Amino acid sequence: MTYLEAVADFYTEVAETPDVGLCCVQSTPLKLPDLTVPLVMQEMNYGCGTTVHPAELGESPTVLYVGVGGGLEALQFSYFSRRPGAIIAVDPVDSMREAAVRNLKIAAEENEWFDPSFVEVKAGDAFAIPMPDESVDVVAQNCLFNIFEPEDLSKALSEAYRVLKPGGRLVMSDPISTREIPLHLQKDDRLRALCLSGALTYDKYTQRIIKSGFGQVEVRARRPYRLLDQKNYNLDEHLLLESLDTVSFKVPIAPDGACVFTGKMAVYAGAEQYFDDNAGHILQPGVPLAICDKTAGNLGKFDEIVITDSTWYYDGGGCC
Numbered sequence: 001m002t003y004l005e006a007v008a009d010f011y012t013e014v015a016e017t018p019d020v021g022l023c024c025v026q027s028t029p030l031k032l033p034d035l036t037v038p039l040v041m042q043e044m045n046y047g048c049g050t051t052v053h054p055a056e057l058g059e060s061p062t063v064l065y066v067g068v069g070g071g072l073e074a075l076q077f078s079y080f081s082r083r084p085g086a087i088i089a090v091d092p093v094d095s096m097r098e099a100a101v102r103n104l105k106i107a108a109e110e111n112e113w114f115d116p117s118f119v120e121v122k123a124g125d126a127f128a129i130p131m132p133d134e135s136v137d138v139v140a141q142n143c144l145f146n147i148f149e150p151e152d153l154s155k156a157l158s159e160a161y162r163v164l165k166p167g168g169r170l171v172m173s174d175p176i177s178t179r180e181i182p183l184h185l186q187k188d189d190r191l192r193a194l195c196l197s198g199a200l201t202y203d204k205y206t207q208r209i210i211k212s213g214f215g216q217v218e219v220r221a222r223r224p225y226r227l228l229d230q231k232n233y234n235l236d237e238h239l240l241l242e243s244l245d246t247v248s249f250k251v252p253i254a255p256d257g258a259c260v261f262t263g264k265m266a267v268y269a270g271a272e273q274y275f276d277d278n279a280g281h282i283l284q285p286g287v288p289l290a291i292c293d294k295t296a297g298n299l300g301k302f303d304e305i306v307i308t309d310s311t312w313y314y315d316g317g318g319c320c
């Protein structure tokens, strides 16, 4: 049996019998006016963070959701895109698709605004998305891509890139690992399916995204996910996994490399009226400017510029 077959078996199991708390992290559930999430969807929340960022969904985007689970995030996305077929959710596991369709029907009973036609649940998988090139505004996946072996992860990222319109966004939430996961755990297919042993380090994960063509990556959250303890996982020392929420943009990669925003800011502390790096960054004295990590590296070479630490939160935004 391949690891992907083991994954499919595992998700057949948890589609038929909800496994409460399987992947979730401690966070406040998204509460929106007139949105009721059916209990069964809450029980089947198999995500490890969130991919639904309300401030960015105002234009009723078409969303391709990979790995539907119980349909929770498909429902949340449809809150912002209330039209037939606006959300296309693919999953290769028959029982999971059946559960999602059932749950979405319950959601329609509990939410006046929602019609099940808003979410089209389709057979398909991350490596061959049944959608044309450049056809969607957003691709989202939560707690799935970490399961894939690295080369499969790159295939899935390339597929996401292919179906996104130029400028479109890949929104993801995945566990990452604070150090390399030892091989004996990586080879354990069940732990991999449980999102516990396929995670890459932060650097390897973000580099895979960039290698797939995404020119800008923004980190939206980074927090503790699970601890693999020394005794139970046969490790030299405890191993902390973190959950990472990111948004990656299908924009060209700059000649000097992609921009990864982790919440760093640059502040000019010099005596001039302003500082201009002649690369698009003008700093006013004492006023922080959000910068990507590449720019932080460049500006950090100047004594009169202070670079603040990563907050692990950046969403563009602006001043005032």
Ligand SMILES: C[S@@+](CC[C@H](N)C(=O)[O-])C[C@H]1O[C@@H](n2cnc3c(N)ncnc32)[C@H](O)[C@@H]1O
Pocket: 007, 008, 011, 023, 044, 045, 046, 047, 048, 066, 067, 068, 069, 070, 071, 072, 073, 090, 091, 092, 093, 096, 124, 125, 126, 127, 141, 142, 143, 144, 195
């Ligand atoms: C950890 S669950 C996450 C479900 C959902 N994203 C959530 O947040 O609740 C992984 C999901 O991916 C599906 N899946 C497994 N292998 C897949 C593949 N190769 N392509 C797409 N989906 C897959 C599983 O059936 C399951 O629905």
